[in-house]
Amino acid sequence: MTAACYSLPAVLDLGQAPVLRSELLARRGSALTLDASAVDRLGGLCLQVLLAARRTWDGDGHALAIASASEAFLNQWTAFGADPSAVQGDAA
Template sequence: MNIASENPKSSGKAVIELPARLDISVCEELAQKFNSSRNSEIYVVADKVTHIGALALQLLLSARLQWDADEHPFFISSPSIAFNEGIALLGYDQSPFQEGAIA
């Protein structure tokens, strides 16, 4: 599994492209990408997601809260239908990643 990202140091922003399957097998690498992208605007591209597990959602929620605490923008870009449906199946009526939403 390879999670692509831009170097946030060079552009002032980071882009993380999520893989199709967001399960426990990708969480460690994804957490490392988030840690290396701290203190920058971040765009998480979710257009390829076909499955999201509870641990991966928890990681995304935690990252969102950290970016909010650090006062840096955090965006989910192009969420797939499966991404949004997966969040709903895990107990969210509305995506916690929408602007102004509280995770």
């Protein structure tokens, strides 16, 4: 079974956090790949939403992965001190 894919928006800031949470919860219950190729800005609250999603997917027994992460996404992810392996994985 192929994982569903959700393309993250370019800006993941405070205003986007509730939208991101809703979009992720709507896809709960199966493996999910997040396409981060278009992300230009990652804020702390959206980082928390993504980390919480990882815990939720793990608890549900499903994979959550980030694919094609942009350089900006990766730089901001690590600048917050987050471990890239927290959302890396095979969601196929």
